[in-house]
Amino acid sequence: MTQQNKNTGFITIHLIIFLAGFTFLIYEVSWNRMLSLVLGATVMASTLVLMAFMAGFGAGAYYWGKQASVTGKTGRLLAFLIGGTGITSLLNYFVIRLFLPELYAVYAVPDSVIFLIALLLLSGSAFLMGGVIPLVSKIVIHSKEHFSSDLGGIYALETLGSTLGGLSAGFLLLGTLGQRNTVFLAVAINILLAVWLLISKRYNTEKIEFTKKESPIPDEALSSRSDRRTAIIATLASGFFVLGLQVVWIRFFRIYLTNTSYTFALITSLVIFGLFAGSWIYKRRGDAIKKPVKTLTWALLLMVLLGLAGAFVLVKLPELVMFPLGRLNEIPAVRILLIPAIASLLVVLPPAIVSGFSFPLACRVYSPDSRKVSKNVGLILMYNTIGSVAGPFLSAFMLIPLLGVVKAILLLSALLLLALVIIKGKEENKRKRNVFTVGLLGLLVLTFLLGEIKILPPSFKKLDREILYYRETVEGTLVVAQEKNPGTFIRVSYVNNSAVIGSTYDAVKAVKMIGHLPFFAGLECENVLVVGFGMGVTTSAIAAHPEVEHIDCVEIVPGLKEAAPFYKELNNDVINDPRLNLMAGDGRHFLQKTSKTYDLISCDPTHPVLGSGNLYTKEYFELCKAHLNDGGMVSQYLPLHKLRLNDLLGLIKTFQSVFPYATVWLGQYHAILLGSR
Numbered sequence: 001m002t003q004q005n006k007n008t009g010f011i012t013i014h015l016i017i018f019l020a021g022f023t024f025l026i027y028e029v030s031w032n033r034m035l036s037l038v039l040g041a042t043v044m045a046s047t048l049v050l051m052a053f054m055a056g057f058g059a060g061a062y063y064w065g066k067q068a069s070v071t072g073k074t075g076r077l078l079a080f081l082i083g084g085t086g087i088t089s090l091l092n093y094f095v096i097r098l099f100l101p102e103l104y105a106v107y108a109v110p111d112s113v114i115f116l117i118a119l120l121l122l123s124g125s126a127f128l129m130g131g132v133i134p135l136v137s138k139i140v141i142h143s144k145e146h147f148s149s150d151l152g153g154i155y156a157l158e159t160l161g162s163t164l165g166g167l168s169a170g171f172l173l174l175g176t177l178g179q180r181n182t183v184f185l186a187v188a189i190n191i192l193l194a195v196w197l198l199i200s201k202r203y204n205t206e207k208i209e210f211t212k213k214e215s216p217i218p219d220e221a222l223s224s225r226s227d228r229r230t231a232i233i234a235t236l237a238s239g240f241f242v243l244g245l246q247v248v249w250i251r252f253f254r255i256y257l258t259n260t261s262y263t264f265a266l267i268t269s270l271v272i273f274g275l276f277a278g279s280w281i282y283k284r285r286g287d288a289i290k291k292p293v294k295t296l297t298w299a300l301l302l303m304v305l306l307g308l309a310g311a312f313v314l315v316k317l318p319e320l321v322m323f324p325l326g327r328l329n330e331i332p333a334v335r336i337l338l339i340p341a342i343a344s345l346l347v348v349l350p351p352a353i354v355s356g357f358s359f360p361l362a363c364r365v366y367s368p369d370s371r372k373v374s375k376n377v378g379l380i381l382m383y384n385t386i387g388s389v390a391g392p393f394l395s396a397f398m399l400i401p402l403l404g405v406v407k408a409i410l411l412l413s414a415l416l417l418l419a420l421v422i423i424k425g426k427e428e429n430k431r432k433r434n435v436f437t438v439g440l441l442g443l444l445v446l447t448f449l450l451g452e453i454k455i456l457p458p459s460f461k462k463l464d465r466e467i468l469y470y471r472e473t474v475e476g477t478l479v480v481a482q483e484k485n486p487g488t489f490i491r492v493s494y495v496n497n498s499a500v501i502g503s504t505y506d507a508v509k510a511v512k513m514i515g516h517l518p519f520f521a522g523l524e525c526e527n528v529l530v531v532g533f534g535m536g537v538t539t540s541a542i543a544a545h546p547e548v549e550h551i552d553c554v555e556i557v558p559g560l561k562e563a564a565p566f567y568k569e570l571n572n573d574v575i576n577d578p579r580l581n582l583m584a585g586d587g588r589h590f591l592q593k594t595s596k597t598y599d600l601i602s603c604d605p606t607h608p609v610l611g612s613g614n615l616y617t618k619e620y621f622e623l624c625k626a627h628l629n630d631g632g633m634v635s636q637y638l639p640l641h642k643l644r645l646n647d648l649l650g651l652i653k654t655f656q657s658v659f660p661y662a663t664v665w666l667g668q669y670h671a672i673l674l675g676s677r
Contacts, residue, residue, distance in 0.1 A: 083194025473558075
């Protein structure tokens, strides 16, 4: 092969890994969005989806890394993985889009079965994705001298592709091409790459990675058992820490920032961009590192320090970033993009960069033997994804509900220090281990002795309010507060940064209209479904009509039930009404799986821009219509603020396309959509 052909092949394989990463994140963003419509837009559902994806990815990295070490047809195997990813992802699209909803509607299949099918679909595709990095590592890396730079370059390009894939899907492709065509584009890229690999027959002449019996490995290419143990612990702890922190970061940002899909697509993409930046730094500097084990332990310690510094910045974020911008906060681009970008650069990016640097370094520490690179990279990637599965699960379902977001960061940092203590456990020099142990004990004492630290929406820092109720749950942070102005009785409630209700005239008027208007329009009603309990004011308005016999109410944040007593004057203590059946869950998901029909379906979600867009779609309105009895009605909250005129008219037109007999009722700064079957 000529030098020109070698260079062409080198460039081509790097383009392949870049495009593979690009398509993988398009799939992940698309699946998360599609499954939120099927499984419900809950934290539990999204976390399980992420865990299934990462588990499949890690298992695939380990399995295909081993397979690559015993095959000479690396290019053909790579074509199978990339093409298989495209085909299974196309299958996933049709199953999620068409088949899973039918299982609810026609066969009344229980949630557990639907979840299992969805998780198997995702983990299957991710299993194929996981083998790409180990295979490309085998193709690219041929010598110990350039092991670090080559591996760093592979990981950097894959994460750069992932960053651009996530950003383009969230900001461009889904909005311009739609869900179907976005997935089809990614599938087409995968199929074209696979076809090219098969036709060109490139990378099929690689030698099989010899086993130890067949070709002894020089001593200098081997790592000690202690070094391999260090690499495994470090990569597992790094994945655990950064992905666990990501869950906590997003909760912080949900409390402080405007809750839009654009905001959190940006934050997630910056995490991946940090991994790219760190791996690119390793590509440039990795070959010069003389003591990789020592460097790896210092990298873990730096992650701890950056995580703790980020916690301080997050607690003070409104004062440091938001308030200095003053009236610029009123500009949508500043509120939705600029502030999250600044916050992410300060908090998210630094530890993500160190994590991106640590992964290829851990691969080198485990074994710099280039002939077993696919197997070794696959093994390290598997342990990294095990940590990436455990971290989000622990943060979402245990640390935040039990300790709160600030203490969650402290405990995650303590667990990373514990990993350092274990790594240093067998060293003769116990000085560093003792320092890490003291730091670990200090963080544990601080975590459990520190009083409650309330993280409140930014407006609370400017207004004099008494906190009546505060609770951090799996689904969100709940706050009930009362103005301290003498002679006034004004209470406000928030879930994260979204106002649930206030006791002002304007706020109460709108939610009562949602409940009363159908009856004033002549509705004869016995059975009601309320989507979104909030503080129970709409439900109490419905319950005030004696002909109502039963009220099902679905609330995505079940902790609101405990805050409802603070609004007894407004909700008439409806929480204790024997006709009320209050259920935790996603209202849209409930309609998908239930066979019950109602005389009235009332929906009072938060603003569509702030996370409730799924409850303003044609598909949702059609679900409501399908569950209405003859002559039944739907009453739906319609905001008049934070919407462009075209968006407002689009929402009304969408509602009217499903309910031709529709009216719009104005209530000062809010409106109500009323439609009948």
